Amino acid sequence: MDFALTQEQRQIRDTVAEFVDEEVVPRAAEIDETDEFPADLIDEMAELGLMGMPIPEEYGGAGLDYHAYPEALVEISRGSGGLGTIVAAHVSLACNMVYEFGDESQRERYLTPMAEGEEIGAFALSEPGAGSDVPAMETTAEPVGDADDPDAYTIDGGKLWISNGSVADTVVVFAKTDPEAGGKGISSFVVRPGEDDGFHVEGTEHKLGDKGCPTAELRFDGMEIPAERRLGEEGEGFVQALKTLNGGRITIAARSIGLAQAALDDALEYAQDREQFDQPISEFQAIQHKLADMDTKIQAARYLMHAAADRKMRGDRYVKEAAQAKLYASEMAREVCNEAIQIHGGYGYTKDFAVERYYRDAKLSEIYEGTSEVLRNTIADQLLE
Numbered sequence: 001m002d003f004a005l006t007q008e009q010r011q012i013r014d015t016v017a018e019f020v021d022e023e024v025v026p027r028a029a030e031i032d033e034t035d036e037f038p039a040d041l042i043d044e045m046a047e048l049g050l051m052g053m054p055i056p057e058e059y060g061g062a063g064l065d066y067h068a069y070p071e072a073l074v075e076i077s078r079g080s081g082g083l084g085t086i087v088a089a090h091v092s093l094a095c096n097m098v099y100e101f102g103d104e105s106q107r108e109r110y111l112t113p114m115a116e117g118e119e120i121g122a123f124a125l126s127e128p129g130a131g132s133d134v135p136a137m138e139t140t141a142e143p144v145g146d147a148d149d150p151d152a153y154t155i156d157g158g159k160l161w162i163s164n165g166s167v168a169d170t171v172v173v174f175a176k177t178d179p180e181a182g183g184k185g186i187s188s189f190v191v192r193p194g195e196d197d198g199f200h201v202e203g204t205e206h207k208l209g210d211k212g213c214p215t216a217e218l219r220f221d222g223m224e225i226p227a228e229r230r231l232g233e234e235g236e237g238f239v240q241a242l243k244t245l246n247g248g249r250i251t252i253a254a255r256s257i258g259l260a261q262a263a264l265d266d267a268l269e270y271a272q273d274r275e276q277f278d279q280p281i282s283e284f285q286a287i288q289h290k291l292a293d294m295d296t297k298i299q300a301a302r303y304l305m306h307a308a309a310d311r312k313m314r315g316d317r318y319v320k321e322a323a324q325a326k327l328y329a330s331e332m333a334r335e336v337c338n339e340a341i342q343i344h345g346g347y348g349y350t351k352d353f354a355v356e357r358y359y360r361d362a363k364l365s366e367i368y369e370g371t372s373e374v375l376r377n378t379i380a381d382q383l384l385e
């Protein structure tokens, strides 16, 4: 694997970093405080091509490879963890589902407006009783008309924890077309909240962090959608979800690295400013070692992220590598943000400094798109296969 980014990949990262420093960093505390979806920032990001980064240009995306895209997401998340989730859920999950499993007409109709940033996407898999245990889902999609060649599906049920769920124009919904068949009975559908009667947003969560990204509870009451909105064949939904989450894990690693980098940057600055015992605290070896460990862990997570990305781009199996990148990066981010608070002392525990926000935002990466426990199961399964 070649670890060095190309000049083009570095340029893309630097352009995004500049945008983040100018537009996102100054807004991040306000987004955290108000918990409002930053629609104006999304419009600006759409203009820069950041809402469809890895999607081919023919479908409105920027055609970035899987080194440049996660690097860009590191930068976005360095500015705001909530914004990182908005983009990751929209691009890595919703856009990629339609790109990978949609037909040409579905791509043109639903993917292009999302990749151009005109529409927002969400990915609705989890339910109150089905988080890690996806096949336990209870949402059903009943065929209307001929069961072998239906005209439409009636979707009943609900979804929980759906990032972008209350603002999305397209929601990729997973539902059981064969409730007796476990994971093999799950199919995926493009749902259009603005068009489909029976789609309801029940509310949004009040969360520890990840503010600005609305996490919604959705309900579907006899929601009839045309059969042409099904992605792929009946019964393929579970495998589609797993494949999509695999790629998604690389970008959650990126979100974690961005938050950890922000914490390290702030800790470095603070340690050189803050004086105790007539010297900057950066003169104390205890603080220096913390900074050294923080940077070392961030670099290690970066390598794991790019190692997984490399295998994905080569078309190699990357289930273990994506799980390892996300597992290591998310736990690393929580630890690094914790140390950043420690270096800030009492000030770090207040809202006067951003490190407490990074810590709250970082925690989420250990939970969604596969908890750390589930990822350890995945890695062990791959080792023992």
Ligand SMILES: Cc1cc2nc3c(=O)[nH]c(=O)nc-3n(C[C@H](O)[C@H](O)[C@H](O)COP(=O)(O)OP(=O)(O)OC[C@H]3O[C@@H](n4cnc5c(N)ncnc54)[C@H](O)[C@@H]3O)c2cc1C
Binding pocket: 089, 123, 124, 125, 126, 128, 130, 131, 132, 133, 160, 161, 162, 163, 164, 207, 210, 215, 364, 367, 368, 369, 370, 371, 372, 373, 374, 377
């Ligand atoms: C802010 C936020 C945003 C989210 N966004 C989305 C989204 O956009 N779309 C979506 O579909 N979902 C989303 N989720 C849902 C998320 O993916 C789930 O919360 C996650 O998969 C865990 O499911 P759960 O919360 O039901 O926990 P559970 O599955 O109930 O797990 C509870 C605990 O048990 C452990 N556990 C469960 N099974 C095992 C096992 N087999 N072995 C060992 N330990 C196990 C878990 O690791 C965890 O510690 C989001 C969640 C949050 C909090």
